[in-house]
Amino acid sequence: xxxxxxxxxxxxxxxxxxxxxxxxxxxxxxxxxxxxxxxxxxxxxxxxxxxxxxxxxxxxxxxxxxxxxxxxxxxxxxxxxxxxxxxxxxxxxxxxxxxxxxxxxxxxxxxxxxxxxxxxxxxxxxxxxxxxxxxxxxxxxxxxxxxxxxxxxxxxxxxxxxxxxxxxxxxxxxxxxxxxxxxxxxxxxxxxxxxxx
Amino acid sequence: xxxxxxxxxxxxxxxxxxxxxxxxxxxxxxxxxxxxxxxxxxxxxxxxxxxxxxxxxxxxxxxxxxxxxxxxxxxxxxxxxxxxxxxxxxxxxxxxxxxxxxxxxxxxxxxxxxxxxxxxxxxxxxxxxxxxxxxxxxxxxxxxxxxxxxxxxxxxxxxxxxxxxxxxxxxxxxxxxxxxxxxxxxxxxxxxxxxxxxxxxxxxxxxxxxxxxxxx
Numbered sequence: 001x002x003x004x005x006x007x008x009x010x011x012x013x014x015x016x017x018x019x020x021x022x023x024x025x026x027x028x029x030x031x032x033x034x035x036x037x038x039x040x041x042x043x044x045x046x047x048x049x050x051x052x053x054x055x056x057x058x059x060x061x062x063x064x065x066x067x068x069x070x071x072x073x074x075x076x077x078x079x080x081x082x083x084x085x086x087x088x089x090x091x092x093x094x095x096x097x098x099x100x101x102x103x104x105x106x107x108x109x110x111x112x113x114x115x116x117x118x119x120x121x122x123x124x125x126x127x128x129x130x131x132x133x134x135x136x137x138x139x140x141x142x143x144x145x146x147x148x149x150x151x152x153x154x155x156x157x158x159x160x161x162x163x164x165x166x167x168x169x170x171x172x173x174x175x176x177x178x179x180x181x182x183x184x185x186x187x188x189x190x191x192x193x194x195x196x197x
Numbered sequence: 198x199x200x201x202x203x204x205x206x207x208x209x210x211x212x213x214x215x216x217x218x219x220x221x222x223x224x225x226x227x228x229x230x231x232x233x234x235x236x237x238x239x240x241x242x243x244x245x246x247x248x249x250x251x252x253x254x255x256x257x258x259x260x261x262x263x264x265x266x267x268x269x270x271x272x273x274x275x276x277x278x279x280x281x282x283x284x285x286x287x288x289x290x291x292x293x294x295x296x297x298x299x300x301x302x303x304x305x306x307x308x309x310x311x312x313x314x315x316x317x318x319x320x321x322x323x324x325x326x327x328x329x330x331x332x333x334x335x336x337x338x339x340x341x342x343x344x345x346x347x348x349x350x351x352x353x354x355x356x357x358x359x360x361x362x363x364x365x366x367x368x369x370x371x372x373x374x375x376x377x378x379x380x381x382x383x384x385x386x387x388x389x390x391x392x393x394x395x396x397x398x399x400x401x402x403x404x405x406x407x408x409x410x411x412x413x
Contacts, residue, residue, distance in 0.1 A: 035250025
């Protein structure tokens with residue numbers, strides 16, 4: 001089960017009425033969606049309002065999601081449409097340079113092109129990124145390799161097990177330990193970010 | 198040892214079976230620390246891939262889920278209201294249907310019926326209990342087809358009404374105001390051919406109008 005398959009499994013659970021599964025999707029994609037709609041918003045608070053509206057619309061419409069595309073692609077379209085509707089309701093013109101939803105898994109820095117991110121938020125983002133890299137550099141070799149093959153190269157556990165010549169259970173454990181080590185460093189930083197201006 | 202965070206990590210990579218995922222979701226219902234860890238794992242993952250956008254506020258996801266909770270409450274309320282209106286509409290439709298049936302059973306369609314007669318018949322037909330009196334009356338002897346029937350439009354004098362055969366008592370043998378049932382001819386299919394005298398209907402309507410005028 002890959003990343004898209006996990007999303008699909010979560011969506012299926014949401015369609016059966018499991019709100020917790022939707023909660024996981026929100027927590028997984030919240031930053032991406034807020035970042036995406038930031039290019040339509042005047043400030044971060046407005047971007048979060050639009051993103052919230054987009055998630056609520058997605059919740060309402062999820063029964064009609066057939067899984068023809070990835071969940072994020074579907075969510076992307078809803079977020080962009082919500083942002084455009086928001087602009088029209090405000091009497092503002094939506095930008096004409098739309099990114100194609102199929103290509104828009106992530107556009108690095110797209111939200112940063114706008115003035116929505118305050119210097120504090122941008123600093124926080126950079127700090128998080130630096131902390132993650134510092135934590136990975138400090139990992140023992142086998143943990144660093146496992147997490148890099150998974151996160152950067154996108155290999156499955158089976159492929160990593162083959163590459164590292166170890167059982168899948170070991171891969172699972174190494175990836176988890178790597179994440180725990182990164183999380184330990186990240187935790188104090190992220191708990192401080194509550195409602196920054 | 199607590200295996201749930203490791204399951205969370207494997208779940209994040211899509212390496213859980215459907216059953217394991219279901220178990221994890223159940224666990225997440227009771228363990229908020231796991232939920233927050235799921236969120237942080239994804240931040241770390243995006244950071245590793247250099248795809249980290251500006252972070253949403255820490256309370257953003259909770260806010261979204263609260264809005265969805267509120268949404269569920271709000272959408273269930275109109276549904277209840279819709280059912281209320283549905284009940285009212287259905288009740289109204291049934292009442293209207295009964296009134297139409299009563300009207301069809303009592304209203305003359307022939308050229309002899311004047312507006313005043315129609316108004317009187319509608320007013321009286323809509324009076325509850327007048328359409329089908331539960332008090333049976335003795336079955337009159339079958340009448341020969343009267344002279345006034347032979348040269349007129351039968352629809353001005355007759356109505357077909359379905360009534361179960363058995364004790365051979367038709368409710369239409371009672372006077373369907375303002376018309377007087379002159380005769381009831383039972384048919385083989387369980388229905389009755391009612392012979393109604395429009396002359397008595399006219400008299401009855403005139404009497405009603407006179408009474409109404411006197412009351413004023």
